[in-house]
Amino acid sequence: MTPVLDLHLQATLSSPDRTFVLDARFTSTAARTALIGASGSGKSTLLMAIAGLAAQAHGHVRVSGHTLLDTARGIDLPTRERRIGVVFQDYALFPHLTVEQNLAFGLCRLGQRPDAAQRERIDALVRQFGLEALRAALPRHLSGGQRQRVALARALAPQPRLLLLDEPLSALDTQLRVRLRAELAEMLERVQIPVLLVTHDPSDVEALAQAVVQLDAGRVARVDLARMPA
Numbered sequence: 509m510t511p512v513l514d515l516h517l518q519a520t521l522s523s524p525d526r527t528f529v530l531d532a533r534f535t536s537t538a539a540r541t542a543l544i545g546a547s548g549s550g551k552s553t554l555l556m557a558i559a560g561l562a563a564q565a566h567g568h569v570r571v572s573g574h575t576l577l578d579t580a581r582g583i584d585l586p587t588r589e590r591r592i593g594v595v596f597q598d599y600a601l602f603p604h605l606t607v608e609q610n611l612a613f614g615l616c617r618l619g620q621r622p623d624a625a626q627r628e629r630i631d632a633l634v635r636q637f638g639l640e641a642l643r644a645a646l647p648r649h650l651s652g653g654q655r656q657r658v659a660l661a662r663a664l665a666p667q668p669r670l671l672l673l674d675e676p677l678s679a680l681d682t683q684l685r686v687r688l689r690a691e692l693a694e695m696l697e698r699v700q701i702p703v704l705l706v707t708h709d710p711s712d713v714e715a716l717a718q719a720v721v722q723l724d725a726g727r728v729a730r731v732d733l734a735r736m737p738a
């Protein structure tokens with residue numbers, strides 16, 4: 509069985525007062541893997557390196573058999589060609605762009621108008637994520653749940669190979685978190701795209717992932733195979 513994720517990433521972050529070394533290696537056959545670990549263990553650094561947003565990462569990243577990085581073989585796809593969707597903790601929607609324009613940004617560069625096929629894709633996402641009434645709304649007029657849906661739809665717009673979710677529920681209060689966790693689980697089930705999800709919350713792991721990778725000081729301390737399909 510081709511692993512969904514097969515990676516070994518090494519990167520060194522240096523600032524005048526400290527150095528952080530990431531040296532993480534794991535394989536996952538699960539559709540959705542949770543990445544856990546203490547604050548500062550390197551979870552966000554690992555996500556950025558997978559997305560091609562961390563300079564000087566070495567090693568390899570293979571997603572469902574596609575090689576995105578293999579420094580030994582001179583392969584290092586630029587971020588756009590990696591086809592990885594990212595949803596950040598605060599959703600990072602563009603505040604001055606409407607819902608529709610935020611979705612278009614997932615498909616074409618800022619300032620470019622979507623072509624017919626891209627407009628069709630945006631319409632499909634608007635329907636799929638129940639955003640019909642919000643097409644012209646600005647992010648500040650959306651609820652937390654609506655923002656989450658727009659961020660997910662934008663990340664999924666270019667049909668990524670992998671979706672990276674960096675603590676997508678942590679900015680929400682407890683009640684909303686419970687509701688949106690269930691919504692997110694249902695949406696992820698529907699879109700059938702591999703997911704690597706950073707979380708501190710065991711309830712997220714339970715509801716959203718089938719495998720768990722734990723980082724400790726930049727290294728993989730544990731891979732929970734019990735939750736992985738054989």
Ligand SMILES: Nc1ncnc2c1ncn2[C@@H]1O[C@H](COP(=O)(O)OP(=O)(O)OP(=O)(O)O)[C@@H](O)[C@H]1O
Pocket residue numbers: 521522523526527528545546547548549550551552553554
């Ligand atoms: N430019 C840098 N130079 C040196 N160390 C850095 C630099 N940037 C980040 N770090 C360190 O790298 C480590 C990993 O940070 P990272 O944000 O990946 O951790 P994390 O597990 O995502 O943490 P959190 O759960 O708090 O978001 C931290 O110890 C951080 O202080």
